[in-house]
Amino acid sequence: METILFWLCGALMVLGGVMTVTQRSAVISAVWLIFAFVCAAGIFAILDAPFVAIMQVLVYVGAIMVLFLFVIMMLQGPVLDNEKRRLLKLPLWPAVAIPPVAVLVLVGGWIRRTGTRDFGGTVPEGFGQPAAVAELLLGRYLLAFELVSIVLLVAIVGALAIGKEARKLPWK
Amino acid sequence: MEAMYAFFMDTAGMDEMAAHITVAVIMATIMFIVMALCAIIFTWMERKVAGFLQSRYGPMRTGRWHGWAQAVADMLKILGKEDIIPAEADKPYFIFAPLLVLLGSLLAWAAIPWAPGFVAADLDLGLFYIFAVTSLVVLGILMAGWASNNKWALYGAARGAAQMVSYEIPLLLATIPVVLYTGSLNTQDIVIAQQGGVLNWFVFRDPFLFIAFWMYFIASIAETNRGPFDMPETESELVAGYHTEYTGMRFAFFFLAEYANLFLVSMIAVMVFLGGWWSPIPGLDFAPAACFVVKGVLMVFLNMWVRWTLPRVRVDQLMHLCWKVMIPVTLVCVVGAGIWMMASGAVG
Numbered sequence: 001m002e003t004i005l006f007w008l009c010g011a012l013m014v015l016g017g018v019m020t021v022t023q024r025s026a027v028i029s030a031v032w033l034i035f036a037f038v039c040a041a042g043i044f045a046i047l048d049a050p051f052v053a054i055m056q057v058l059v060y061v062g063a064i065m066v067l068f069l070f071v072i073m074m075l076q077g078p079v080l081d082n083e084k085r086r087l088l089k090l091p092l093w094p095a096v097a098i099p100p101v102a103v104l105v106l107v108g109g110w111i112r113r114t115g116t117r118d119f120g121g122t123v124p125e126g127f128g129q130p131a132a133v134a135e136l137l138l139g140r141y142l143l144a145f146e147l148v149s150i151v152l153l154v155a156i157v158g159a160l161a162i163g164k165e166a167r168k169l170p171w172k
Numbered sequence: 173m174e175a176m177y178a179f180f181m182d183t184a185g186m187d188e189m190a191a192h193i194t195v196a197v198i199m200a201t202i203m204f205i206v207m208a209l210c211a212i213i214f215t216w217m218e219r220k221v222a223g224f225l226q227s228r229y230g231p232m233r234t235g236r237w238h239g240w241a242q243a244v245a246d247m248l249k250i251l252g253k254e255d256i257i258p259a260e261a262d263k264p265y266f267i268f269a270p271l272l273v274l275l276g277s278l279l280a281w282a283a284i285p286w287a288p289g290f291v292a293a294d295l296d297l298g299l300f301y302i303f304a305v306t307s308l309v310v311l312g313i314l315m316a317g318w319a320s321n322n323k324w325a326l327y328g329a330a331r332g333a334a335q336m337v338s339y340e341i342p343l344l345l346a347t348i349p350v351v352l353y354t355g356s357l358n359t360q361d362i363v364i365a366q367q368g369g370v371l372n373w374f375v376f377r378d379p380f381l382f383i384a385f386w387m388y389f390i391a392s393i394a395e396t397n398r399g400p401f402d403m404p405e406t407e408s409e410l411v412a413g414y415h416t417e418y419t420g421m422r423f424a425f426f427f428l429a430e431y432a433n434l435f436l437v438s439m440i441a442v443m444v445f446l447g448g449w450w451s452p453i454p455g456l457d458f459a460p461a462a463c464f465v466v467k468g469v470l471m472v473f474l475n476m477w478v479r480w481t482l483p484r485v486r487v488d489q490l491m492h493l494c495w496k497v498m499i500p501v502t503l504v505c506v507v508g509a510g511i512w513m514m515a516s517g518a519v520g
Contacts, residue, residue: 001189027318031265034311050297054304062307062340066333069314073330130297130357 005046013039026072034065051130199292203281211431214472216243221476250427253420258321261417265319270418270425272312277432279305284439285359287449287460298359299351302440303344306395309433310336313404313414316426320417328413331487332397332404338494339394345502346388349381349509350374350444363448373447378516380508385445387502389474392437394490396430399479403487438471439464446471 016036023029037060044053137145176198180191216231220238223230235241257266280302282293295301310333317329351357353374354365366373375385394401405413415426442448446467449460457463485493 028262028265031315050295051300054297054300058300058304058307062304062310063337066307066310066314066337069311069318070330070333073318073326130300 002046006043009039009042009046013043027069030065030068030072033068034061037061037065049129051133196292199282200278203278203292207278207281207432207435208428210435211428212243212247214431214434215246215427216240217472218476219243221473222480225477225480247424250424251421255420255422256417258417260321262319262321265315266417267422269312269316269319270415270422270429272315273309273429274312274425274432276306276308276312277429277436279308280436281432283359284436285363285443285448286464288360288364290461291360294360295358297357299347299357299362299440299444302359302436303340306433306436307340309429312429316418317414320414322417324410324412325414325416328404328406328410328416331410332414335394335397335401335403335490335494338491339391339498342387342494342498342502343391343395345499345506346384346391347440347444348506349384352506352510352513353377353381359443363443363450366447367450367454369450369454370447370452373445373450375445378509378512380505380512381445384502384505384509385441387498387505388441388445391494391498392441393475393478394494396433396437396475398430398434398475400482400484401490402479402484403490406484434472434475435468438475439468441471442467 013036016032016039019032020029020036023032037056041053041056041061044050044056176195180186180194181188186194216239219242220230231239231242233239233242234245257263283291283295283298283302285291285298291298293301313332313336314329317325317327317332320326350362354362356362356365370376374381376382393399397404404410405415410416415423418426442464449457449464451457451463
C-alpha cells in the first residue's frame with residue numbers, strides 16, 4: 001500500500017513539475033507548482049513525518065504560492081504583449097527540464113555502479129513529529145532560527161519603507 | 173468508529189484494508205450530506221435571523237410553517253439554472269475553482285470530533301491539519317477570480333486572498349494557548365481536556381484564554397468572508413466579488429462552501445474553547461453529538477447576529493485591525509497564558 005502511494009505521489013509530483021515548466025501562462029504554471037507541492041506533502045506523510053507534510057501545505061500552498069500568484073497577477077498584464085509572447089513560444093522548456101534529468105541519470109547510474117542502495121540507515125525516533133522539530137529549532141539551531149527571523153523582520157520593515165511614499169518617511 | 177471497524181471486519185468478514193476503505197467512503201459520504209443539509213438549514217436560518225434583527229418576518233409562505241421549505245426551493249431553483257461559462261474564461265480552472273473551495277472545507281470537516289471516538293480522521297496533528305487544508309480555500313477563491321477573466325471577480329479574489337491570508341495568523345495564534353494547556357494537537361485530546369462542566373472549558377480557564385476566544389471569533393468571521401468583513405463580495409462595489417461570473421450548480425458550490433466554512437469555524441470554536449461535546453453541567457453527557465451540534469449552531473447564530481448588526485468596514489480598516497490590533501493582542505495572549513499556566517501550577 002505504501003509503495004503504491006509512494007509511486008502515485010511521486011509520479012504526480014513529476015507530472016506537476018513537468019507541467020510547471022512547460023506551461024506558457026505563469027498563473028497556470030503556479031497552479032501546477034501547487035499541485036506538485038501537495039504531492040510532496042503526500043510523500044512526507046508516507047514517510048511518517050506528518051508535521052513536515054502539514055507544514056508543506058500550510059506554508060507553501062497556503063502562503064507562499066498565494067504570494068506568488070499575487071506577484072504574477074500584478075506583473076502579467078503589462079509584460080506579456082504579443083512581441084514577448086512570441087519569445088516565450090520558443091521551446092525553452094527543454095533547457096529547463098534536461099539538466100535535472102541528466103543529474104538524475106548520473107546519480108542513478110552512480111548508485112547502480114557502486115551498488116549502495118542504503119541511504120543513511122534508520123529514521124530516528126519521533127522523526128518529523130512536532131516535538132522533534134521543536135527540539136531542533138529551539139535547541140540545537142536556536143541561534144540560526146532567531147537570526148533567520150531577524151532577517152525576515154528586517155525584510156518586512158524594508159518592504160514597508162520602500163512601499164511607503166518617500167516624503168512620508170519620518171526621517172525625510 | 174471502532175464499532176464501525178469491528179462491524180465490517182467481524183460481521184461482514186472484510187480484511188483490514190477493505191474495512192478501512194469502506195469506513196472512509198461512508199464517513200466522507202456522511203460528511204458531505206451533513207454539509208449539504210447545513211447549507212440548506214443555515215440559508216433559512218440566516219434569512220429568519222436577518223428578519224428578526226430587522227423587525228420583519230423573513231420567508232413565511234413556502235411550506236406553510238415559517239417558510240421552512242424556502243431554502244429547499246431555492247436550492248432546486250439554482251440547480252435548474254443554466255450553467256454559463258464565459259467565452260473568455262479560462263475553462264478548466266473556472267470549473268475546478270469551486271470544487272477546490274468546497275474541497276478545502278470538506279477536508280477540514282474530517283478532523284472534527286463530533287462525539288467521543290467519532291471522528292472521521294483521528295490525526296495526532298488534527299488542529300494543525302484543519303488550518304492547513306482550509307488554506308486551499310484561498311487558492312480556490314484566487315483561482316475563481318483569475319479564471320473568470322472579469323475585473324470585479326479579480327478584485328474580489330485579490331481582496332479575499334489578502335484578507336484570508338492575513339487573518340489566518342491571529343486565528344492560529346488564538347488557538348495556541350489552548351494547545352499549550354492541552355499539550356496535544358489531537359482534536360479529541362483538546363475536547364477531553366475540558367471535561368467537568370462549564371468552568372473547565374478553555375474559554376473560562378484564564379483571562380488570556382477568554383480574550384483569545386474573542387480574537388478567534390473575530391478572525392473567524394474574516395476567514396469566512398462574512399459581514400462586517402465581507403470585502404471580497406461587497407455588492408455595492410464588486411457586483412458579487414470572485415463568484416460574479418458563476419451561475420447555477422457552480423455558484424451553488426460557492427454557496428455551499430460559505431455555509432460549510434461558517435459551521436466549520438463555529439465547530440472549531442466549540443471544540444477548542446467551548447468544551448466540545450461536554451455539556452455545561454458535569455455528569456449530564458448523555459448526548460455528546462447533540463451537545464456539540466447545538467453549541468455549534470449557537471455560534472453560527474452569534475455570527476449571523478454580528479453580520480446583520482454591524483456595517484461593513486473598509487479595506488484599510490480591515491487590515492489595520494488585523495495587523496495592528498489582533499496580532500499583537502493574540503501574541504500577548506499566548507505569552508500571558510503561558511505565564512498564567514506556570515503561576516497557577518498547571519505546568520511545572
